[in-house]
Amino acid sequence: MRTKKKQPARSLASTRPPTLKKQKSISRKATKSLINSLHLLQKKKAQAVAKGDLAAQAAIDAEITALGGLEKYQQASLQGQRNDRGGDSSRVLMEWLQPTSAALQELGKTRRLRMLEVGALSVSNECSKSGLFDVERIDLSSQGEGILQQDFMERPLPKNPTGLFDIISLSLVLNFVPDAAVRGQMLRRTLSFLRDPNDIEPQELRSSFPSLFMVLPAPCVTNSRYMDEDLLKSIMTSLGYTQTHRKLTQRLVYYLWTRKRLVLEKGVTFKKAELRSGGSRNNFSIIVRNP
Incomplete structure (x- = not known):
């Protein structure tokens, strides 16, 4: 009688199966x-x-x-x-970048834009397939080849301009950070990895780069006690970002924040303060203390 081999136990730190392996569907x-x-x-x-x-x-x-x-x-x-669940969030980014496609294609003859995708789940999303970006992907628990297992908050800072990026993607990442102050630190840390706005060429691309693509569950800004879109915009403005694009759906809210200033609004602090009352609210918040 043939005996079944005992499968080794998988630790929490072990990597996930490659994306090509079919996962059991979850409702x-x-x-x-x-x-x-x-x-x-x-x-x-x-x-x-x-x-x-x-x-x-x-x-x-x-x-x-x-x-x-x-x-x-x-x-x-x-x-x-x-x-059938809404699809790849980077499709929204590619739609927003469509007006600059000619400039992007022209730039591609000499260099491709550099993208840092934090919390990457796939090596075959729309950004990766576009051919417009050199994508560096990191995740706390890598799915496999093509995604580096790394914590963005512990990623070494670039030592020279060659280590900087034209765009950073934080798609459903910020909401997974459990501490409001660390969320603020993460947003401020993105600035250390983005290029100087004045170095973006051709100039037609400066409306969209350097930038931060951010996706959050919609309730983070529509149903939080401590956060709404006006406050989020104030926080991002203090960091030197300008809201270039926004899309709100029933489940998600998408933003493209373009970096326009290198200097932070010094001494500005955003604390956790109630904006909406009610027992049905969630507690999503971001605490920022600009030095």
Whole structure:
């Protein structure tokens, strides 16, 4: 009688299967529930860490592991990128860049724009297939070849201009960061990886580059106690960004923020303060302290 080989246990830190391997489909309702649960647990863990409560941290880690951890969250996110679930978010970016396509094609004869994709889930999204970008992809838990396993907050700063990027993508990344102050630090850190606006050539591209492509769950700005679009715009303006494009759907909100200034609005602070009341609100917020 043939015996089945025992499969080795997969640790939470292990990488996911390549994207070409077919994943078991998760329903839309289950996907939303899983993502929301993991977000809530990450928030509780951040609170436990802040209090130094080791017992609570261990209990929350056990809950996260039971749900499948980061790997399961990313599988759910991949499900959300299927065409029948709304599709690849970078398609929106490519639509916004269409008016500059002639300039982009001309630039492509000498160099391609450099893109840093944080939280990358696929090596075959619309940006990757466009041929307009040299894409560097990073993720906390790499899916496989073509995606570097790296934490953006620990990524070494560029030592020279060759390490800078024309565009950074934060698609459904900021909302996964459990701490409001770290979200602000992440936004400020993007500036260290973007090119000087004055170095963008041809000048027709300066309306869109250097830039930050950001995607958030819509409720982060439409139903949060502590965040709305006016506040988000004020935060980004203080960092030297200008809102170039925006698209709001039932589930997501997309932004293209173009960097226009190199200098921060010094001494500006955005605290966590209630903007909307009501028990049905979420607690998404961003804390920024500009030096």
